[in-house]
Amino acid sequence: METLENRLDRCAINTATLGHREPLDVTLERVARAGFGGVAPWRHEVEAMGVAAVARKLRALQLTVTGYCRSTYLTGETQAARRASIDSNIKALHEAAELEARCFVMVVGGVSANGRDLPGARAQVEEGIAELHAEARKLGVPLAIEPLHPMYAAERAVINTIGQALSLCEKIAPGDPSMLGVAIDVYHCWWDPLLAESIAAAGRAQRILAYHVCDWLADTSDMLLDRGMMGDGVIDLTGFRGEIERAGYAGMVEVELFSRDRWWKAEPDEVLKVCAQRLQTVC
Template structure:
């Protein structure tokens, strides 16, 4: 059965072996026609060339990673973040991405003021939203696991993310990444809520290893950990999202050390058997 429309590879997954062009070639060799690149990977090859490669190969870009990181120590810093996010919107549009994924950011500097960080996130998204609407680029808020609340994302549950969607209005949705939300006792309720809102823009998959040796760079291949991937997939599909499942694996000491073709063949095998 064709993988088209079913499986996407976030290019973080093959970061250990390949840059943008090599990853595209590898995906095409394996029959994968959907990708999600990172901004630094696009920058390395150049936005114009990345867009040319996407168009020439008829690729679907399920998301661009990442915008966000809004909280700052002063108004000038926040404005710089807003300006960078507008550039990210332009990059996502040039790649014809389904969405720009937002990892919203944590506490700024030495701050311990979490309510202020969350306010800056809402203000920052509100500041770029009119521009994103103008160019037709949906913004996908990705709640991150609470272990990242201080440094990467002060929005940690789907409930928080969807509340922001309600506050901000049209053009904002969520990215459901199993690594970050699998533990949430409200997961089923909030995925159903997201479906009612039409807010699910992306579905990211990997696995949570036990033990996990690095909280950022030791994600597992699907089937190697404790996440009930089929159950979450059913929730997402019942909520109305039928886009590709996007494999996103950060694995410094395992998968990033393996040949890219081995990584992709394993992704496909696990996608077909355990997801």
């Protein structure tokens, strides 16, 4: 039986892994030349190059967009701020459709944008995703809610576990798993005592839309920008992969590695070479 890591053409690189150091067209060429079948670009890169030009380049290089990164936050102090975020995300959904992205990644926003009202912030997220889901269905671009590690609840995401994300999906779109699901990132979810049960539940619900890998360094120096290359940290990536496979996920494995002081300083082709090797031997 073919497993997720056997073929690089079933693997993808999130462009943040290379540190956004080069124009997007150069990055896309590097990723394709290294043998990867997919890429996950960020909005600022796409907008700088132009959506139509990026779409043409992707087609020419035969690269699949595993996910379009990412939503603007849905939490906010005022209705006007929340409306502006929704409008920005609708624009991004149209870009994702033009890029034929497999999903639009949702990082939902933290509680600090809404004072100290955590339940209220989560209610704003639910309201925002419900509105975006309607637009996503029209465009055929699935929304992938990415739960982030609880350390990000203040500023980045009040959805922090796979279980929370699944509950939100079932509440908003109980009969529409192909258009609203979850992006499972090992960096954010590896610690969850309900990890196995939650991945299995996501699989049964057919809501796993994306799978991101890197590693958690035991001596990490920065919770955002010091992620580890696969195999350099404490996550049981082989075990995690097994859970994902048993849940029925057959999509691409995407490397998303923020590493300001290590990998963002290495030569981009060397980073891709190591990613390829670790994908095939570690995760």
